[in-house]
């Protein structure tokens with residue numbers, strides 16, 4: 054099947070720089086995706102965008118280039134609830150990748166078991182309207198209760214303005230809950246203003262809630278972009294991510310978000326994204342928790 058990319062689509066950055074920041078041994082890129090390839094794993098009919106291909110081989114080459122040891126491959130919305138490309142990436146990772154799936158209520162126990170055996174450890178619930186159609190909350194709760202029995206967790210993706218409305222649903226989830234990209238704060242607003250305070254309260258009052266401090270390239274308003282050797286990229290995101298890392302050091306994860314779906318402005322150099330890490334996790338101890346100890350506890354508990 055031939056797929057036509059969404060007009061204006063930016064392809065992932067080829068030939069990323071070697072990071073100056075040396076990540077600790079055993080580091081995990083805890084948020085990344087594979088796209089297709091579409092000829093082998095077709096994009097879902099209900100998708101909201103059609104990406105360029107981004108294969109498992111390319112993902113794992115990036116992992117090695119950046120100095121990471123493992124990946125958590127998160128089901129991308131362009132594949133809907135067809136998890137074959139993500140699962141294929143896991144089973145060809147020599148145990149170095151675990152995954153987060155998207156499932157519907159109709160998923161069978163045998164299908165969940167097969168995904169578990171392949172390395173899936175969570176499901177993703179998406180509330181970003183430009184990416185997915187609405188799924189009824191009773192369906193999501195039913196799924197959360199089923200996957201809880203497998204020891205899996207729920208990953209949620211939403212925008213900061215929607216947190217008040219989603220609060221009761223999120224706080225009723227029975228599992229560990231991992232928030233994608235810090236709940237997408239508006240970094241034009243103050244880091245100690247009411248919107249971000251609500252997110253901090255969400256984490257403070259609910260010890261089962263974790264956050265990925267990822268995607269400065271999506272959240273930044275002022276840049277500068279992580280291109281051309283820029284060592285001070287996305288400064289306006291730093292106070293937000295740093296606050297979460299320092300307040301909740303044992304409940305944070307970091308990921309590249311490669312291949313960076315739906316960026317409109319520029320495509321970052323992933324090597325420079327790694328160089329962003331020491332700005333938000335400023336001590337060796339915080340870096341070790343963010344990149345190794347926390348993701349290992351969540352995704353490879355049997356080894357940590």
Ligand SMILES: O=C(O)c1cc(C(=O)O)oc(=O)c1
Pocket residue numbers: 128129130131184233271310314315
């Ligand atoms: O902001 C986005 O566009 C985005 C999309 C997806 C996806 O399509 O799965 O995943 C992400 O982590 C971020």
